[in-house]
Amino acid sequence: MSDIYALAKVKALAFDVFGTVVDWRGSIDREAQQVGKTLNIQRDWALFADAWREGYAPAMDKVRQGALPWMTIDSLHRLILDSIVEPFGLAGLDDAQRDDLNRAWHRLQPWADSIEGMSRLKRRFTITTLSNGNFSLLTNMAKQAGLPWDCVISAELFGHYKPDPQTYQGTAKLLGIEIDELMLVAAHPSDLRAARAHGCRTAYVIRPLEFGMGHPPYHVDEDEFDLVAEDFNDLAAQLGL
Structure with missing residues (x-):
């Protein structure tokens, strides 16, 4: 044919x-900028978006290999977020604030x-x-x-x-x-x-x-x-x- x-x-x-x-990159960058502005934190928020995204494939591979149970991308995104908050000055975000930032992926x-x-x-x-x-x-x-x-x-x-x-x-x-x-x-x-x-x-x-x-x-x-x-x-x- x-x-x-x-x-x-x-x-x-x-x-x-x-x-x-x-x-995704521009959208996450903009949302993170707003969080940074609220907290008076200056960082390279495009680099933050890249770091968050870079954790995506390795996290899925952990599920495939059985190191993590099956979970939604929301849950994987939250795990990755928790792993990168400290170098970007966001370790002080509480659970509710982290959940809201995690939902930035719903707002792309x-x-x-x-x-x-x-x-x-x-x-x-x-x-x-x-x-x-x-x-x-x-x-x-x-x-x-x-x-x-x-x-x-x-x-x-x-x-x-x-x-x-x-x-x-x-x-x-x-x-x-x-x-x-x-x-x-x-x-x-x-x-x-x-x-x-x-x-x-x-x-x-x-x-x-x-x-x-x-x-x-x-x-x-x-x-x-x-x-x-x-x-x-x-x-x-x-x-x-």
Whole structure:
């Protein structure tokens, strides 16, 4: 089957969220700045955002290895937060204050093109999250940011984190479609490679500012993914919308 026919079969687009749909780094930076201002603490809050995010993959690996029980991303984020507060001068935050800061991940703001591009794509395709973020996090984020999902699918529903195969296969099953009728949209090649290995179609969306100015782009081989787009509007155009 040629690529054009393969893409014509696609019925649903499943989106990675952190970094692909929303600007986690800029959003966490801004929230932490407000906390710092309230406490009269000056730090590099973008570096704080980076440190928080850097704990994400290792924490999930601890769950996979059995060193930690299964837990939501909210719970993992809180563990990571507790481990980095001291070097950033935030050790004095009480539990309620830490909980509120932890919920900054529920309040992440979308990239400038996200809502418009997703609304265009929604005209033809079912659009859903496929994120390691827990169900309540993704629901709250959608409500606060105005994200126009048809539904919210979380790794929490499968008891597995991406890139475990159960997440991609489970999403297709929940949507009542074949795995090759599902396209993963993501800014992270590793996520897309895992999805492709399990039969999904793939769309790589370039987010050059996810990690800030000057961060080197991901290496992607030519024709590695079905589509490569500059943003969601470009993806919509490539899909004829």
